Amino acid sequence: MSDDATLDDLLHETRRFPPPEDLAANANVTADVYETAAHGPLAFWEQAARRLTWAQEWEQVLDWQPPFARWFAGGRINVAHNCVDRHVEAGRGDRVALHWEGEPGDSRTITYAQLRREVCQAANALAGLGVSAGDRVAIYLPMIPETVVAMLACARLGAPHTVVFGGFSADSLRSRILDCDARIVITADGGYRRGAASGLKTNVDEALKGCPDVRNVLVVQRTGQDVAWQDGRDIWWHDLVESQSTEHAADSFDSDHPLFVLYTSGTTAKPKGILHTTGGYLAFAAWTHWAVFDLKPANDVYWCTADVGWVTGHSYIVYGPLANGATSLMYEGTPDTPHRGRWWELVEKYRVSIIYTAPTAIRTCMKWGDDVPAEFDLTSLRLLGTVGEPINPEAWMWYREHIGGDRCPIVDTWWQTETGGILISPLPGVHACKPGSAMRPLPGIAAEIYDDHGEVLPRRDAGGYLVLTAPWPGMMKTIWGDDERYREVYWSRFPGAYFAGDGAKWDSDGDIWLLGRVDDVMNISGHRISTTEVESALVSHPQVAEAAVVGAPDPTTGQAIVAFVIPRIADGGTEEAGLAAHLRDHVAKEIGPIAKPRQILVVPELPKTRSGKIMRRLLRDISANREPGDVTTLTDSSVMDQIKEKIPTED
Ligand code: WTA
Numbered sequence: 268m269s270d271d272a273t274l275d276d277l278l279h280e281t282r283r284f285p286p287p288e289d290l291a292a293n294a295n296v297t298a299d300v301y302e303t304a305a306h307g308p309l310a311f312w313e314q315a316a317r318r319l320t321w322a323q324e325w326e327q328v329l330d331w332q333p334p335f336a337r338w339f340a341g342g343r344i345n346v347a348h349n350c351v352d353r354h355v356e357a358g359r360g361d362r363v364a365l366h367w368e369g370e371p372g373d374s375r376t377i378t379y380a381q382l383r384r385e386v387c388q389a390a391n392a393l394a395g396l397g398v399s400a401g402d403r404v405a406i407y408l409p410m411i412p413e414t415v416v417a418m419l420a421c422a423r424l425g426a427p428h429t430v431v432f433g434g435f436s437a438d439s440l441r442s443r444i445l446d447c448d449a450r451i452v453i454t455a456d457g458g459y460r461r462g463a464a465s466g467l468k469t470n471v472d473e474a475l476k477g478c479p480d481v482r483n484v485l486v487v488q489r490t491g492q493d494v495a496w497q498d499g500r501d502i503w504w505h506d507l508v509e510s511q512s513t514e515h516a517a518d519s520f521d522s523d524h525p526l527f528v529l530y531t532s533g534t535t536a537k538p539k540g541i542l543h544t545t546g547g548y549l550a551f552a553a554w555t556h557w558a559v560f561d562l563k564p565a566n567d568v569y570w571c572t573a574d575v576g577w578v579t580g581h582s583y584i585v586y587g588p589l590a591n592g593a594t595s596l597m598y599e600g601t602p603d604t605p606h607r608g609r610w611w612e613l614v615e616k617y618r619v620s621i622i623y624t625a626p627t628a629i630r631t632c633m634k635w636g637d638d639v640p641a642e643f644d645l646t647s648l649r650l651l652g653t654v655g656e657p658i659n660p661e662a663w664m665w666y667r668e669h670i671g672g673d674r675c676p677i678v679d680t681w682w683q684t685e686t687g688g689i690l691i692s693p694l695p696g697v698h699a700c701k702p703g704s705a706m707r708p709l710p711g712i713a714a715e716i717y718d719d720h721g722e723v724l725p726r727r728d729a730g731g732y733l734v735l736t737a738p739w740p741g742m743m744k745t746i747w748g749d750d751e752r753y754r755e756v757y758w759s760r761f762p763g764a765y766f767a768g769d770g771a772k773w774d775s776d777g778d779i780w781l782l783g784r785v786d787d788v789m790n791i792s793g794h795r796i797s798t799t800e801v802e803s804a805l806v807s808h809p810q811v812a813e814a815a816v817v818g819a820p821d822p823t824t825g826q827a828i829v830a831f832v833i834p835r836i837a838d839g840g841t842e843e844a845g846l847a848a849h850l851r852d853h854v855a856k857e858i859g860p861i862a863k864p865r866q867i868l869v870v871p872e873l874p875k876t877r878s879g880k881i882m883r884r885l886l887r888d889i890s891a892n893r894e895p896g897d898v899t900t901l902t903d904s905s906v907m908d909q910i911k912e913k914i915p916t917e918d
Contacts, residue, residue, distance in 0.1 A: 280660055284667070285699040286676055290649070294696020296558045296710070304710035311711045312338070312740050315554035316546065319344065319590065320353045322519030325546070329738065334758040334765070335745065336738040338547030343519035346526060346549050347423035350589035351386055352517070354379040363594045366568070366617050367412050370459035370600025377412055379592070382419075385412075385508075387515035389420035392508045396483050398451055400425030400520065403528065405449035405481075407431045407440055407467055409458025410599040413487045413504060414575050417453045418527075418585055423517050427525040429540070432576025433458060435859040437473035439538075444478050446540055447528050447747055453504075455487040456494045462604050464490035472497075522546030528747045529578055531684040532797040533756060534787045540747030541578075541684045548687050549590055551741030555688040555709065556587030559678050560621050560650060561695050568647070570596040571623040572610070577794070578684040579654055582741075583623060587688070602628065607635045611643035611670075622670070623652035623680075627792040629662045630823050632670075640669050650695055652678045655793025656825045657781050660702035667702075681705040681781050683767060684795075685757070687741025690714065691779055706778045713737035714779070716771050721761040730772035732785060734764040787883070789818035789826050796862050798883070801828060804857035808850060810835050815873050815881045816864070819890035827865035829890040830854075831910065834869055843869040866890070868913045872906045874898070889914065 286294070304311040309328040316325070316339055325342030354362065360380030367375045377385075398404060404421050406428050408414040414430075421428040429447050431440050444452065452475070457466045468486055472495055475481050486494065487504040524545045530538040556562060560569065569588055573579035588595050596617050602610045610632075614622065632639065651671050653663075658679055667677055677700055681691040691714060693706040700706070708714040713736045716724045724731050735742075742765070746753040760766040770782035784790060787798040798816040805814035813833040821827035834846060847867035855863045874882045877900070888895040889910060898904045 280702055280704070282660075282664075282702055283699040284676065284701075286696050287674060290561065290676065291696045294694070295561050295563075296694050296696065298697045300710045308711050308713075308737065312550070315711075315740070316342075316550040318553055318557070319349050319546075319550055321546075325522060331738055333763070334754055335750075336547070336742060337523045338544075338738075338740045339522040339550070342522040342546050344522060344546050344549070345423065345517040345519045346545055346586070347386055347390070347419045348517045348519075349549060349553075350419055350422075350586065351379060351383045354592045355383050359592060362565075362592065364589060365412055365415065365595055365597050367597045368599065368613060369411070370462070370598075370604055375412055382416070384513035385416045386419045386423060387513050388508050388511040389416050390423040390515045390517075391511040392485070393420055393424060393426065393451065394515075395507070395511075396451055396485070396502075398424055398426045400518070401525070402426045402451070403447045403449040404428050405431060405440070405444050405447075405452045407433060407452060407454045407471060408487065408575075409433050409455055409460075409467065409489060410574060410597060411455065411458065411487065411489055412597070413455070415585055415589075415597070418575070418581075419589075422526060423515065425518065425520045425524055427527050427542075429528045429530070430576050430581070431530070432574060432859070433467055434574075434576070434861055436856055437470040438857055439859055440470060441474035441477050443530050443538070443540070444474065444481065446530075448480065450480055451483050451485065452481055453485045453487070455489040457490040457492050459490065459600050460604075461601050464492050466492065466494075468494040520545055523744070525744070527581065529581060529684055531578075532788055532795045532800055534797055534799060536797070536799045536803040538800070539749075539752065539756070542744045542747050543687055543741075544744045547740035547742070549586055551688045551739065552582040552587035553590035555741070556583055556593075557591050558694060558709065559680060559689050559692050560623070560652065562588075562591055562593055562621070564592040564594070567593065567620045567649075568596060568617050569593050569621045569623075570598075570614070570617075570619045572598070572602075572628060573623075573625070573654075578687075579623075582688050602632070603635075607632075608639045608642055611640045611645060614645055614648065615643045618647040620647050621650045621652070622648060623654065625655040625793040626653055626658040626662055627656065627824050629653065629658070629666045629670075633662060633665045634823065637669050645670060645672060648672065648675050650678070651675045652680055654680045654682070654689075656790045657783060658703060663702035676700055679703070679705045681769075681779075685743045686735075686739070686767075687743065690735070690739065691781075701778060704774070704778045704780050708779075712739055715764070716773060716779075717761055717764070721764075724773065726773045726777040728773065728775050730770065730782065732761070733767045733769045733771040733779075733781070734761055735767065736764050789816075789828060791818070791826055791828060791861060792824045794861055796828065796858075800858060801830065801854060801862055801864065804854045804862070805830060805832060805850060807857065808853050810846060811850065813873060815883060815886055817883050817887045817890050819865070819887070821865065828862065829886075830864040830867045831870050831873060831886055832867055833871065833873060868910070870910050870913050872903070872909060874901050874906050874910070876900050877902050886910075
């Protein structure tokens, strides 16, 4: 996307899709809200916070001591009460909170009343294990209802959770547990993916060899596979939770109380623990979910296909939808199990009306063919969303035509783990959507694009760095345990503004186009992975002397990881294929399968400047099949020829 030819093509996109008339006429948010919010942002956010139920009202809407914000300061609130109990108290206990479908085809329907009972039981169980407000709990679970229950039980107790994506390795799990000092881990024996039971408990056992302070592991039985057991430490969820009382009196917590820590890749090898707090985050997740998806809680069936292990799952599977009293679908497995129409079969089965997914998934479905979704009745859909990476207009159009029946608006939503919720997106009842553009900052959001010197660019035909110039309620609090790094990463590039790390451009209509990361973070299938993290995994292998990693364009995953590796013993080629395959597995073991390089090129040297800096720009050119740019600053310009020789010609 950062390729200039592509960008020019994008900005000449002329197709426009205005909102369907009935949607616009009944939209939750109308055009005038932008003005209201611009005139009084604090009053506007205060209004959003009033959609929640507070145990005690705030004294101050915003206490802003840059770069630290306290939203709704002095207010007290319980997140689980807002996501569950209050809907039951309002007489909506029979509404379905979750339609859950397991990959093998088993299913559960959970109403708000049932969810309340299960969350209370789990909260009682955790309290019985000594968990109290402020204690951290690690959650390493598949996409099953217990995952939602576990998160809400933690929130109910004021115990911040850290959810670790089930696709991450034992090593990644360990480093996260240690970084936030979690003492309890909630996991499952395994989960179903691609038709098979994959293990999770084994990874926990492995991770905990280096975590002496973890006292208990609560294990959900999902697959029934054999698991190793450590008496005294390991406890079955069904033994402990199901015998608990279904009543639990929830305390309220300060609006600024920690709600969760979620790790994301930065530009160093060590992932950052993004801390979100309670009141501002929930108000923001709930308002944005209601506004951007035009949610009608009594009628819609909403489905976000993300995994709960990512922020999209936190804000738009768990906290936003449940705070709004929505009915959601949750699906455990992969889209092609047992057949490539599984997602569309689910849309038909549950009459899904809103679907929120990632461009990479859309491109994969495109590849599988138009005839796959065509076999299913998708007429229940009324709104489509995407998130995670720029969506190319071709995929956008395919989504609109083949999934949205040419009638559903598409909201392309830009945001980050750090932002807590959506910041840039069209509103479906207001804007004529453009394929490929995330369009406008939401009401109350102050986004600008700066040039290199921190000058605000005009809102017309200008590109630079995306920044936020005023705080918003969903913004992160800090990096767990590292205020300095928080300041440094987000607030030092342009003093006074939040630096998102994304390039962006205003087009001639004043709409925003996101252009991808401007730092060393790659975006693989919408997941952030840092080049340094993969490089350090590679050099941790005894056969690797040096490694450089870049993101290369990929038609399906957006970007793909390409690694250039100098082996310790140059063995002349025959072993190279074997080494590359071996190193791919090594990276999967160190970080997780999502970080596996698509390609590993074993090279004799890396292009370096005279000061010893690796010139990734040249490696990016090579991996994108472009002629490498200026090589004059290299110590040895023949290095590039040696590397080029290693590139397979069919690529
Ligand atoms: C990218 C995911 C273009 C961006 C919610 C951002 C996007 C990173 C979009 C955050 C979008 C997310 N268009 N790029 N609609 N949405 N991104 O923290 O580079 O996993 O900085 O949060 O994804 O990824 P994260």
